[in-house]
Amino acid sequence: MNIQIRNWKDPLYLDDNLSIEEQNISKTARDFCKSVLMPRVIDDNKNKFFEKDLFKEFGNLGFLGSTIKDYDCPGASYVSYGLITKEFEAIDSSYRSAISVQSSLVMFPIFKYGSDSQKNKYLPSLAKGKIVGCFGLTESEAGSDPSSIKTKVVKKNNGYVLNGNKNWITNAPIADIYIIWAKDENNTVNGYILEKNDKGLSTLTIDNKLSLLLSPTGQIHLDNVFINEDRKLPLTKGWKSIFACLNMARYGISWGTMGAAENIWLNTKSYVEERIMFKDSLASKQLVQKKLADMQTEITLGLNACFQLGKLMDEKKNVDIAISMLKRNNCSKSLKIARKARDMLGANGIMEEYHIMRHLINLETVNTYEGTEDIHSLILGKFQTGISAF
Ligand code: TGC
Numbered sequence: 001m002n003i004q005i006r007n008w009k010d011p012l013y014l015d016d017n018l019s020i021e022e023q024n025i026s027k028t029a030r031d032f033c034k035s036v037l038m039p040r041v042i043d044d045n046k047n048k049f050f051e052k053d054l055f056k057e058f059g060n061l062g063f064l065g066s067t068i069k070d071y072d073c074p075g076a077s078y079v080s081y082g083l084i085t086k087e088f089e090a091i092d093s094s095y096r097s098a099i100s101v102q103s104s105l106v107m108f109p110i111f112k113y114g115s116d117s118q119k120n121k122y123l124p125s126l127a128k129g130k131i132v133g134c135f136g137l138t139e140s141e142a143g144s145d146p147s148s149i150k151t152k153v154v155k156k157n158n159g160y161v162l163n164g165n166k167n168w169i170t171n172a173p174i175a176d177i178y179i180i181w182a183k184d185e186n187n188t189v190n191g192y193i194l195e196k197n198d199k200g201l202s203t204l205t206i207d208n209k210l211s212l213l214l215s216p217t218g219q220i221h222l223d224n225v226f227i228n229e230d231r232k233l234p235l236t237k238g239w240k241s242i243f244a245c246l247n248m249a250r251y252g253i254s255w256g257t258m259g260a261a262e263n264i265w266l267n268t269k270s271y272v273e274e275r276i277m278f279k280d281s282l283a284s285k286q287l288v289q290k291k292l293a294d295m296q297t298e299i300t301l302g303l304n305a306c307f308q309l310g311k312l313m314d315e316k317k318n319v320d321i322a323i324s325m326l327k328r329n330n331c332s333k334s335l336k337i338a339r340k341a342r343d344m345l346g347a348n349g350i351m352e353e354y355h356i357m358r359h360l361i362n363l364e365t366v367n368t369y370e371g372t373e374d375i376h377s378l379i380l381g382k383f384q385t386g387i388s389a390f
Pocket residue numbers: 096097098100101135137138143144145146147170239240243244246247249320369370371372375379390
């Protein structure tokens with residue numbers, strides 16, 4: 001009996017649920033990632049190198065700020081945005097990080113909280129990858145609890161003066177603009193747009209990290225940086241505004257991690273089908289098949305949940321809690337899949353050409369940033385019990 005269904009990779013027919021536009025965007029992203037990013041990922045990872053001009057290629061294909069309408073952005077669906085992040089992270093989490101930060105943490109706040117002149121000035125260049133942005137919230141003493149940030153802003157005549165230090169900021173070393181979150185005299189937090197040449201602003205690359213090697217991560221030091229009044233994001237409303245940005249990035253991560261997991265699963269499947277041990281292929285062993293079944297189940301559930309989440313976002317439903325649920329679930333499941341796959345390849349599991357160890361090491365970070373697994377547990381726990389356990 002032929003038990004193969006039409007598409008064994010997609011038992012819940014996710015692809016059939018995508019619109020033609022979403023299928024096209026997904027294919028464009030997949031082709032680009034396979035032809036441009038895949039051939040360079042091993043060397044760039046080894047050399048800890050991110051080619052800044054790649055942003056222009058991302059921009060020309062509509063991968064930056066893809067959900068924004070106008071300002072040279074495509075105005076695509078949230079499902080499309082998710083499909084793009086899935087393809088990027090299938091190659092490397094660092095590439096997904098690059099577009100997450102630019103789209104969700106830089107373009108989104110400018111689009112949502114910026115003035116018309118800020119939108120006109122920055123969004124078209126960010127959309128085309130002519131300039132790169134970063135998002136400075138975290139500080140050394142304020143990670144999971146950003147309400148402890150110490151960066152200060154003081155109003156001065158026709159502008160503001162900022163002082164403080166940000167840590168662990170993706171793209172900071174290559175950024176042209178910086179969305180900086182700072183507290184004023186009343187402890188109200190607001191967002192400000194800083195530029196590379198602002199006097200008193202400097203960055204330092206964190207070059208001794210062992211994960212997300214090709215993603216530039218840095219510190220930002222603000223020493224009496226003066227900016228004109230028109231650099232404040234005028235429509236930010238405290239912490240709510242920050243979390244709205246994080247929601248967008250967490251949504252992209254939910255899809256992205258499933259892209260990494262799918263890549264790992266398919267590599268592992270091919271490997272065990274070919275690997276002969278005890279006179280037969282590893283794929284013929286029951287324990288191995290169980291592991292493959294576990295992987296496919298988690299990936300199928302994770303991706304279909306992302307699709308439903310994206311649809312709800314396209315319908316403008318409130319999905320804050322679902323975003324925490326999927327960020328937590330999909331990061332942790334993809335990490336477990338990577339660990340299991342690493343083992344299933346035996347010694348080859350640590351070799352660069354199988355791409356699994358690199359994904360595994362990256363996913364350790366993805367499980368931590370944008371709210372750690374346990375912080376999202378506490379968000380979900382508070383939601384159902386009404387009790388804050390932070
Ligand atoms: P809390 O009192 O719970 O909330 C304050 C106000 O914010 C609202 N809010 C949200 N709104 C929308 N979406 C959400 N997910 C929201 N969560 C909270 C909330 O309703 C409230 O509004 P209002 O009107 O009542 O004032 O705030 P809290 O201080 O107790 O928050 C606690 C906690 C732990 C949830 C929060 O601090 C948190 O999420 N911590 C994790 C920190 C984090 O995720 N940092 C990310 C930094 S950026 C980054 O990592 C980029 S990696 C990029 C890459 O390379 O991909």
